[in-house]
Amino acid sequence: MLIYNYFMVSLTEKRKIDHLKLCTQKDVSFKEKTTLLEFVELNYSCLPEISLKEVDLSTSFLGKNFFFPFLVSAITGGAQISKKVNLDIAKACQEIGIGLGLGSMRAMIENPKIKDTYFVRNVAPDIFVAGNIGVAQLNNYSVQQVDDALQLIEADALAIHVNSAQEAMQPEGDTDFNNLIQKISLFADEINVPVYVKEVGHGISFDVSKKLSQTNIKAVDVQGAGGTSWTRVDSLRHKKSFGEVFRDIGLPTAISIIETKNALNNSGKKIVATGGIRTGLEAVKSIVLGADMVGNALPILKAQQKNGSKGIIEYLKNFKKEMEITSFLLGCKNISELQKQDFVVLGKLKDWLQQ
Numbered sequence: 001m002l003i004y005n006y007f008m009v010s011l012t013e014k015r016k017i018d019h020l021k022l023c024t025q026k027d028v029s030f031k032e033k034t035t036l037l038e039f040v041e042l043n044y045s046c047l048p049e050i051s052l053k054e055v056d057l058s059t060s061f062l063g064k065n066f067f068f069p070f071l072v073s074a075i076t077g078g079a080q081i082s083k084k085v086n087l088d089i090a091k092a093c094q095e096i097g098i099g100l101g102l103g104s105m106r107a108m109i110e111n112p113k114i115k116d117t118y119f120v121r122n123v124a125p126d127i128f129v130a131g132n133i134g135v136a137q138l139n140n141y142s143v144q145q146v147d148d149a150l151q152l153i154e155a156d157a158l159a160i161h162v163n164s165a166q167e168a169m170q171p172e173g174d175t176d177f178n179n180l181i182q183k184i185s186l187f188a189d190e191i192n193v194p195v196y197v198k199e200v201g202h203g204i205s206f207d208v209s210k211k212l213s214q215t216n217i218k219a220v221d222v223q224g225a226g227g228t229s230w231t232r233v234d235s236l237r238h239k240k241s242f243g244e245v246f247r248d249i250g251l252p253t254a255i256s257i258i259e260t261k262n263a264l265n266n267s268g269k270k271i272v273a274t275g276g277i278r279t280g281l282e283a284v285k286s287i288v289l290g291a292d293m294v295g296n297a298l299p300i301l302k303a304q305q306k307n308g309s310k311g312i313i314e315y316l317k318n319f320k321k322e323m324e325i326t327s328f329l330l331g332c333k334n335i336s337e338l339q340k341q342d343f344v345v346l347g348k349l350k351d352w353l354q355q
């Protein structure tokens, strides 16, 4: 249950409160578009010739170890109610041994008084923690300002979110996206921690990933379509928004993974598969398609709302088990074996790829 005094807070804080409230209380999913992962068929083996116990999905990502390849996508920070959410998520991730992304640091750069809502190192000293900033805000902040914020929260990396569709739905949105690839490149060169780029649930295309491949970023987090629709969230926030028209805009997650893999092609940059990933089976399909890491946001927030860090731990343990069972059924003991697996694409996914 989210409790707050709505009239005592700033616009940025209000936006964070609205987002948390809408995502937990309304249907914010895509209307018809799916991730298309349902059209990926894996090479099931009734005789995998390994033991389930041998499956070990541990990995490393941007210099930190993960007990299994799950990175909680950016959710919150900046509103007083974000504090408990972040601490619960961080506690659970520390217990399981995986990483998390914090929500946009814009609020703390604008108002340093609320910086503590992002502090998680007291409960999560060892794990990967990413700071976050919107790409359009790179026009407003210097490298030094962002670096200072990252240092305050003791982040291991910076996630820059690229979200043209979401910004266009907000009356107050930043919609000047001129020359932002140069900004990403500059920040990737100059920020003191590794930088990666993420969408917010509408997908990253071949063309964008190709441009990103020329920069010094270390990973692309696809955040494809099929899960939480941010045009939908912002149309619920602003009654006059065009959000309903654009609710289903974007590239399905399966397409975004495949296009990004083709675009990054041996560049050494990692791929994170996100956007509507709801089961361990879908997560393993994403790895077979070429991802190195998976993650999600809304299911983690819902598990937190249900039962705090305990709810998230239970959710993640179950998710991990689903991934291990899927790997076992393919006869794969680890991520690199999964990435060499054959797969078949059917239906809509095949049609899309053929074009």
Ligand SMILES: Cc1cc2nc3c(=O)[nH]c(=O)nc-3n(C[C@H](O)[C@H](O)[C@H](O)COP(=O)(O)O)c2cc1C
Pocket (backbone or CB within 6 Å): 019, 020, 023, 073, 074, 075, 076, 102, 103, 104, 132, 161, 198, 199, 200, 201, 223, 226, 227, 228, 274, 275, 276, 277, 295, 296, 297, 298, 299, 301
């Ligand atoms: C309540 C909430 C707040 C979010 N805030 C941010 C944010 O500050 N920065 C960001 O990059 N993404 C943010 N996201 C987007 C998620 O990181 C993710 O890209 C998106 O929800 C799609 O993943 P899903 O389908 O698993 O929810 C937020 C998501 C939720 C649910």
